[in-house]
Amino acid sequence: MWLEEPAFKSYIFYSSILGIKILIMAILTARVRYRKKVFANEEDADKTKGIVKLDDPDVERVRRAHLNDLENIPAFWILGAFYLATGPPSEWATLLFRVYTASRIIHTIVYAVKPLPQPARGFAYDIPNFIMLYMGVKIISHFKNAL
């Protein structure tokens, strides 16, 4: 059964890690909001004696890292799943998923936890992006008769 294939298990495992990673971004944002007492909504500022402020640079940095995840990870979930449907070697697919996930976590660290000079974030962005484009090309050439 497909669920027994190592590459599928690996896909499920790393996709779920990435799902939890997205949820953690909201916790990171909340932590900065509470530390600096800046909120996006009146009712949140009321509760915490903070202020409403929509352009705090530290909050916005974490929010950009969060949005960057939303621009990338859902596409990975789709492209990763369909890449498996092209029948790649199991160990190669697992390696791609592993490197993708590690790079996206590093991306968040150098973007929003401990900002580093470029090209740190550039590399951590380009590697997973390249993996997705590679998988996309493989899928499209495999299923091109479906055009």
Next chain:
Amino acid sequence: MWLEEPAFKSYIFYSSILGIKILIMAILTARVRYRKKVFANEEDADKTKGIVKLDDPDVERVRRAHLNDLENIPAFWILGAFYLATGPPSEWATLLFRVYTASRIIHTIVYAVKPLPQPARGFAYDIPNFIMLYMGVKIISHFKNAL
């Protein structure tokens, strides 16, 4: 066949409700934009004799609720699907999907339709978030050999 399993049908049903819910957020935003005649693009303002304004508080509130959906619901789609792959009791999984969906709808109502003081939105956010983290932990411990 897996499609006959009650928990899978429930997953499909509630995931689709959530998909439609996201589409409705765009309709809510448009309604506020037309009522207040504030738009994000020149060409939209031209058509409706409105103005371009990117910081209207009522529009931004609906947009934050919309973005909050994008930060949560795609992760639910993935974590919910893979949670089923861990073989949970069908009625328990169905209950989680149902509570998740209801809470996310309530979240939008108390955020953007009829804003309420905290902790209304806090509860409506934390319950589905906790469900996702719970499912995530279950998936990861089930598939941990795939690391």
Next chain:
Amino acid sequence: MWLEEPAFKSYIFYSSILGIKILIMAILTARVRYRKKVFANEEDADKTKGIVKLDDPDVERVRRAHLNDLENIPAFWILGAFYLATGPPSEWATLLFRVYTASRIIHTIVYAVKPLPQPARGFAYDIPNFIMLYMGVKIISHFKNAL
């Protein structure tokens, strides 16, 4: 096997095109940022002798088109997959996926590549939105016993 069904292959093909399309939006944004030398982060401006500016109208236009994709395409991935589970005629499903994908590409062109007066973008938005709502209604009425 389901992977042999033409409608499934078509779903995989067009979903992957849309995944790559989302990745290309980031390249479009970067192109405008480098042309105008405006960046969101200090470390990016440093590297390129540009400036930090969060409200450049050309950059924001591409970013709105990108966000619009994130508000629509993940919902398509879910609704398209589950629509197939309702057993639609294969050619009809393929037509919907094809029109959806073409319209979303046109949407980006008239929004962010070569902005056109309304209702160009309105049509390119409404057609795929209507396709998703149609699929959503079909799924919900097919699986309504799962409520």
